[in-house]
Amino acid sequence: MTSVITAEQLTMRFRGCDALRGVDFTIEPGSVFALLGENGAGKTTMIRIMTGFQKPTSGQCTVCGLDPTRHPLEVRRRVGYVSDSPALYDWMSVGEIGWFTASFFPKGFLEYYRESIRRYEIPEDRKIRHLSKGQRAKVALSLALAHDPELLILDEPTSGLDPMVRRDFLESMIDRAASGRTVFLSSHQISEVERVADTIAILHEGKLRIVAPLNELKQSMTELTVSLDDPLVAIPTIDTPAEVMCDELLGRQRRLVVRDFTPEMHTKLASATGVTGVSERPLSLEEIFIACTKGSLSRPASAPESADETPQETAMEAAS
Numbered sequence: 127m128t129s130v131i132t133a134e135q136l137t138m139r140f141r142g143c144d145a146l147r148g149v150d151f152t153i154e155p156g157s158v159f160a161l162l163g164e165n166g167a168g169k170t171t172m173i174r175i176m177t178g179f180q181k182p183t184s185g186q187c188t189v190c191g192l193d194p195t196r197h198p199l200e201v202r203r204r205v206g207y208v209s210d211s212p213a214l215y216d217w218m219s220v221g222e223i224g225w226f227t228a229s230f231f232p233k234g235f236l237e238y239y240r241e242s243i244r245r246y247e248i249p250e251d252r253k254i255r256h257l258s259k260g261q262r263a264k265v266a267l268s269l270a271l272a273h274d275p276e277l278l279i280l281d282e283p284t285s286g287l288d289p290m291v292r293r294d295f296l297e298s299m300i301d302r303a304a305s306g307r308t309v310f311l312s313s314h315q316i317s318e319v320e321r322v323a324d325t326i327a328i329l330h331e332g333k334l335r336i337v338a339p340l341n342e343l344k345q346s347m348t349e350l351t352v353s354l355d356d357p358l359v360a361i362p363t364i365d366t367p368a369e370v371m372c373d374e375l376l377g378r379q380r381r382l383v384v385r386d387f388t389p390e391m392h393t394k395l396a397s398a399t400g401v402t403g404v405s406e407r408p409l410s411l412e413e414i415f416i417a418c419t420k421g422s423l424s425r426p427a428s429a430p431e432s433a434d435e436t437p438q439e440t441a442m443e444a445a446s
């Protein structure tokens with residue numbers, strides 16, 4: 127199967143800022159891939175590289191088998207793209223912009239566009255500059271979808287849409303994926319993403335912390351609460367292949383978010399000196415996102431201030 131998007135060691139360095147730092151991923155056809163990240167994580171930069179608006183500092187990217195740096199127009203013709211603030215010609219009417227854009231695409235574009243606009247109940251003779259934010263978003267989506275692209279790239283697709291339209295729109299993305307087309311979306315709306323995406327990527331300060339199928343990701347993440355008879359006691363190291371995503375000290379409890387925690391590790395931890403109990407619970411996608419980006423699910427007054435300082439180190443220092 128040919129990947130729809132590949133990114134290999136993508137780096138984007140702006141003056142005084144590394145927006146992307148060695149990003150790697152591949153996306154197969156027929157999926158809804160969601161890129162999550164806080165403000166400034168690098169999501170829009172990633173999308174601008176994929177659509178040929180930005181040349182990366184280093185690394186490789188292909189979209190529908192093409193290098194967007196060398197073939198930006200061909201890539202943009204093949205994909206549907208809606209930015210977080212769609213630039214539409216304000217002086218045109220809703221009908222005119224459809225007619226104008228259709229001239230760049232094969233037959234069938236205008237019929238699809240007009241049908242979509244009718245469904246959204248937007249008058250064709252209304253000027254773009256007189257549309258509400260949500261109506262503009264609907265026009266932009268209708269334009270992006272009208273040539274039935276094999277890949278749809280959406281930056282914050284539902285911002286400005288009302289709840290009913292959001293729901294219908296996102297459900298239509300699942301149908302697109304089921305028919306073999308691919309959707310790449312960047313979003314802050316984690317609960318919405320959780321309903322539609324089959325693969326999740328979490329970007330933090332320009333680095334991909336995680337890329338995994340949603341179900342696998344949720345199954346692989348565990349919150350551990352380790353009860354201690356003395357808060358200064360050191361617990362056994364959690365070794366690879368498990369990965370500690372966050373680690374906090376809350377009074378006599380250590381709370382950790384661990385990826386790929388095994389029953390053997392549970393047994394080892396539970397039998398360690400000073401450990402009086404170990405409990406596990408699954409995490410929601412929102413909690414996984416917070417653990418991966420903040421390194422903490424909460425930050426109580428007793429916990430260390432520095433993100434680099436683990437409770438284990440604090441306990442060791444206090445004991446020495």
Ligand SMILES: Nc1ncnc2c1ncn2[C@@H]1O[C@H](COP(=O)(O)OP(=O)(O)OP(=O)(O)O)[C@@H](O)[C@H]1O
Binds near residue numbers: 141144145163171
């Ligand atoms: N042209 C530019 N020149 C300098 N810095 C830039 C430029 N474009 C983006 N950046 C910086 O790169 C980082 C990533 O920005 P980007 O817009 O990709 O983030 P984002 O994840 O889309 O954020 P948001 O969710 O707020 O839209 C930010 O620190 C931003 O200030």
